[in-house]
Amino acid sequence: MQSKVFPNAASALAGAVFDGMTVMSGGFGLCGIPENLITALRDSNVKNLTVIGNNVGADNHGMWAVLANGQIKKVLASYVGENKILEQLFMNGGVEIEFNPQGTLAERIRAGGAGIPAFYTRTGYGTVIADGKETRQFKGEWYVMETGLVADVSLVKAWKGDTEGNLIYRKTARNFNPMIATAGKITIAEVEELVEPGELPPDQIHTPGIFVKRIFKGSNYVKHIERLTTRPRDSAAADPGGKR
Amino acid sequence: MAWTRDEMAARAARELKDGFYVNLGIGIPTLVANMIPEGIKVTLQSENGMLGMGPFPYEGEADSDLINAGKQTITELPQTSYFSSADSFGMIRGGHINLSILGAMQVAENGDLANWMVPGKMIKGMGGAMDLVAGVPRVVVVMDHTEKAGDSKLKHQCSLPLTGKGVVDMVITDLGVFEIDRKGSGVVLIEIASGVTLDEIKAKTEATVNYSKFS
Numbered sequence: 001m002q003s004k005v006f007p008n009a010a011s012a013l014a015g016a017v018f019d020g021m022t023v024m025s026g027g028f029g030l031c032g033i034p035e036n037l038i039t040a041l042r043d044s045n046v047k048n049l050t051v052i053g054n055n056v057g058a059d060n061h062g063m064w065a066v067l068a069n070g071q072i073k074k075v076l077a078s079y080v081g082e083n084k085i086l087e088q089l090f091m092n093g094g095v096e097i098e099f100n101p102q103g104t105l106a107e108r109i110r111a112g113g114a115g116i117p118a119f120y121t122r123t124g125y126g127t128v129i130a131d132g133k134e135t136r137q138f139k140g141e142w143y144v145m146e147t148g149l150v151a152d153v154s155l156v157k158a159w160k161g162d163t164e165g166n167l168i169y170r171k172t173a174r175n176f177n178p179m180i181a182t183a184g185k186i187t188i189a190e191v192e193e194l195v196e197p198g199e200l201p202p203d204q205i206h207t208p209g210i211f212v213k214r215i216f217k218g219s220n221y222v223k224h225i226e227r228l229t230t231r232p233r234d235s236a237a238a239d240p241g242g243k244r
Numbered sequence: 245m246a247w248t249r250d251e252m253a254a255r256a257a258r259e260l261k262d263g264f265y266v267n268l269g270i271g272i273p274t275l276v277a278n279m280i281p282e283g284i285k286v287t288l289q290s291e292n293g294m295l296g297m298g299p300f301p302y303e304g305e306a307d308s309d310l311i312n313a314g315k316q317t318i319t320e321l322p323q324t325s326y327f328s329s330a331d332s333f334g335m336i337r338g339g340h341i342n343l344s345i346l347g348a349m350q351v352a353e354n355g356d357l358a359n360w361m362v363p364g365k366m367i368k369g370m371g372g373a374m375d376l377v378a379g380v381p382r383v384v385v386v387m388d389h390t391e392k393a394g395d396s397k398l399k400h401q402c403s404l405p406l407t408g409k410g411v412v413d414m415v416i417t418d419l420g421v422f423e424i425d426r427k428g429s430g431v432v433l434i435e436i437a438s439g440v441t442l443d444e445i446k447a448k449t450e451a452t453v454n455y456s457k458f459s
Contacts, residue, residue: 028292028329029315031308054329081368091366099367102291103333103375110330121337122378126356126409129374159309171326173309175293178328206328223308229316230303 004165004209006216009040009190016153016186016214017046024109024151024180025053025063029226032173033062034157036190036218041155042066050074052109052149054102054176058082061224067095076149078102082226101129104146106179111148113182113211118147154184157218158207161191162198165212166205174206181207190218245439246389246418254279255416255435256345256386260286267291267336267376269346270314272386276345287323289341291372293332296324313372333372337379344380346373348387348412350402353451355412355426357385358404370407377408389417389448396450398422398431419445422453430454 006012017023023041027033038057042065049072056075057064059082066072068085074096080086089095100108101123111119120143124130134145156177159170167189169177181187189207194217247255253275260266260276262284268276277297280286288297290312297312298319306317335341350358357377360370377383390396398415415422421435432454436442442458 028313029311031292031311031315077369079369079371087366097367099369101370101374102329102372103337103379106329106333107337123337123375125378127374127406129370169326171307171309171320172290172292172294172311174326174328176329179330225306225308225311225317226315227311227317228306229300229318230306231300233302 003163004213004215005163005194006214008216009036009218010043012188012190012214012216013037013040013044016188017041017044018152019046020048021046021152022050022052022150024149024154024183025051026156026175026177026180027062028054028172028175030058030062030224032157032169032175032177033057034155034190034218035062035221036216037155037188038063038066042069042071045069045071047071048073050076052076052151053180054078054105056080056083056086058226059084061222074098076100076105078105099129104129106176108146108149109176109179109183112150113179114148116148118145120145149183151180151184152186154180154187156181156187156189156207158189158191160193160195160200161189161212161215162195162200162209163215164197165189165209165215166197166200167191167207167212168200168204169206178207181211186213187211188214190216192218192221247437248418250275251437252386252416252418255421256384257281259343259345259384259414260284261342264342265289265295265340267341267344267380269344269373271347273345273347274314289332289335290318291329291332291336291376293327293329294320294324295327295335296321298324333375333379336372336375339379339381341380343382343384344376345384345386346376348385348397350397350399350404351385351387351412351415351424352399352402353424353431353453354428355410355424356402357383357407357412358402360407361405363405373407377411382413383411384414384416385412386416389419394448396448398449398451400451419448433457
């Protein structure tokens, strides 16, 4: 069997990308995005991309670079704020955006990867999101039919991975990565630590290696924080967890 | 004097019950986390994939792999768990979250909610709002009673595109608290903010409201 391991993002992406393809990319905001793969996608200069992900980067970061390089024609996302170039491109018709409710987007990707062509959800019933979609009543409640999504290439970021492609994510950097890993014809994973099989506890694997075709150890992670919020050491204030 | 943002959040916190799993929206709803009543244990869910959200980190201890749905850095608690966005919205859509507290642009007297787009302005997207209001069994809206120009935000019908149809159970504004019946039997004023008169609420409200508790 050919090794899944590649030396870097450019070599992992080589031969997998083409003009007009659909790319899924993991992350929530800039948390858990495949930084090395996004840079390599920009450098590949492939055009007319349809990009599926929760966001499309943010000013100067993440998928924003691919957008700024004029490579994207259509975006499927749930939230695209803090992204001036996308705003301009959308307003002048340079980029098409299909808004998806976040949970619907997550489930469409999960369904696509699991071989489920469509499903029904209450989300969006009676809103513009349901326009043109089949609706159906179950047990007296109305639901909207949504379709599964797949991609030509899925780009994901994990914390640890082994040479078989088994992945473990870290904290909220998991987000959309596990579903996106299942929905790509070719899924490419970048990891902070790449280890030999047996070093990751089998019970702790989040994404089994079957979903991952190519893997490499990423480098120079920026992990930009969009909203740094802290509390002073001597204060119990600013406590989103409340009293305990 | 109408309620301040903090007073509105404190009133919303009184909707929390011991053992609740709760999702808080951005803005005033976030302040509710600081006002959880003594003796009540509430677990906060963050829809990007975390249950058991802790406080903001101490200076110098922020972790870029640990953010809430508002992209703020946060911390974990001993009971915290992490999961994918699909599992997270399974929790939400499946009705496992007890209460969602969120902001709004408009609420209609039948419980319709609009809080995600204004035609003609740049659309940022709905994020998880449509899933939350469709899936969480009890939805409480915290919002200013009127627009800056004075127009009522509690309306006969929403003029803005909807986030959800018949999804709001309660509206807390700076002027008072309103209960809404999702099945369409209407809006009832149940509380008036300190220093506010019934006449002021009547004058500033477009929706048909049952004021019988106070008249």
